[in-house]
Amino acid sequence: MNSLIEVKKLRKSFGKLDVLHEIDLAVEKGEVIAIIGPSGSGKSTFLRCLNGLETPTAGSIKIGTHTLKFNGKKPKDKEIRSLRSQTSMVFQSFNLFPHLTALQNVMEGLVTVQGMSKEAASIQVKGLLEKVGLSQKKDAFPIQLSGGQQQRVAIARALAMNPSVLLLDEPTSALDPELVGGVLAIIRELTKDKTQTMMIVTHEMNFARDVADRVIFMDDGKIIETGTPDEVFGHPTHARTKQFLDQLYVGIEKNLGWGL
Numbered sequence: 001m002n003s004l005i006e007v008k009k010l011r012k013s014f015g016k017l018d019v020l021h022e023i024d025l026a027v028e029k030g031e032v033i034a035i036i037g038p039s040g041s042g043k044s045t046f047l048r049c050l051n052g053l054e055t056p057t058a059g060s061i062k063i064g065t066h067t068l069k070f071n072g073k074k075p076k077d078k079e080i081r082s083l084r085s086q087t088s089m090v091f092q093s094f095n096l097f098p099h100l101t102a103l104q105n106v107m108e109g110l111v112t113v114q115g116m117s118k119e120a121a122s123i124q125v126k127g128l129l130e131k132v133g134l135s136q137k138k139d140a141f142p143i144q145l146s147g148g149q150q151q152r153v154a155i156a157r158a159l160a161m162n163p164s165v166l167l168l169d170e171p172t173s174a175l176d177p178e179l180v181g182g183v184l185a186i187i188r189e190l191t192k193d194k195t196q197t198m199m200i201v202t203h204e205m206n207f208a209r210d211v212a213d214r215v216i217f218m219d220d221g222k223i224i225e226t227g228t229p230d231e232v233f234g235h236p237t238h239a240r241t242k243q244f245l246d247q248l249y250v251g252i253e254k255n256l257g258w259g260l
């Protein structure tokens with residue numbers, strides 16, 4: 001079958017540090033994938049490779065009809081742009097432009113990357129601010145918004161580009177605990193119509209269990225186990241997955257707040 005995303009033998013090293021080891025993965029259109037795993041296992045690096053923020057050392061990435069092969073050399077700007085045009089990323093730390101309002105932040109890519117007029121862009125994105133519950137805040141600057149509201153603007157901004165795949169890198173990790181639920185609720189809503197392909201790196205296990213079609217457990221730069229949420233959380237087959245989940249459960253028993 002022709003999958004929307006096909007990653008083959010993807011490797012990434014930073015100098016002598018091998019961070020991703022031959023990752024193979026196919027993702028179907030409309031699939032919601034949650035990527036879990038210990039700190040430093042390469043989850044963010046993997047997402048960053050998918051949208052061209054990091055250049056893989058070897059392997060290939062196909063998204064839609066574009067395939068990029070990596071051989072240690074810097075890819076052409078045109079090739080990177082082709083990856084970027086199909087992916088939008090939501091970062092842990094929002095990364096909004098401080099001098100632009102919420103509405104202007106959401107419009108920015110349409111105007112500067114896609115060359116749309118400001119009038120047309122503002123009409124197109126108004127519905128998106130509504131979707132993330134922020135139409136009342138369209139003229140607010142990031143500093144006037146809570147972290148949760150800023151992240152919701154960042155989600156609207158990512159959606160504005162109409163990406164083939166939405167990449168979310170620990171979207172609630174930088175938020176105060178009371179703001180996490182609101183942002184997760186927005187993402188949960190987005191997963192409901194099963195049209196937007198999404199890959200979400202998260203430490204929120206309950207959330208992953210709820211929204212994902214498939215959970216991927218990464219450790220040490222490899223995909224160790226993949227399956228439905230019930231399979232991975234309920235009946236993990238690999239010892240490392242079990243150990244990781246057991247550690248989380250011990251964390252909860254000690255009330256360390258792992259978001260389960």
Ligand SMILES: Nc1ncnc2c1ncn2[C@@H]1O[C@H](COP(=O)(O)OP(=O)(O)OP(=O)(O)O)[C@@H](O)[C@H]1O
Nearest residue numbers: 014017019037038039040041042043044045046170
């Ligand atoms: N730009 C970089 N230069 C050098 N090493 C890096 C760079 N980015 C990441 N690394 C290293 O790559 C490894 C994987 O990091 P990565 O952030 O992908 O892990 P992660 O699973 O997302 O971790 P976390 O859950 O803590 O965010 C780590 O050892 C990290 O220090």
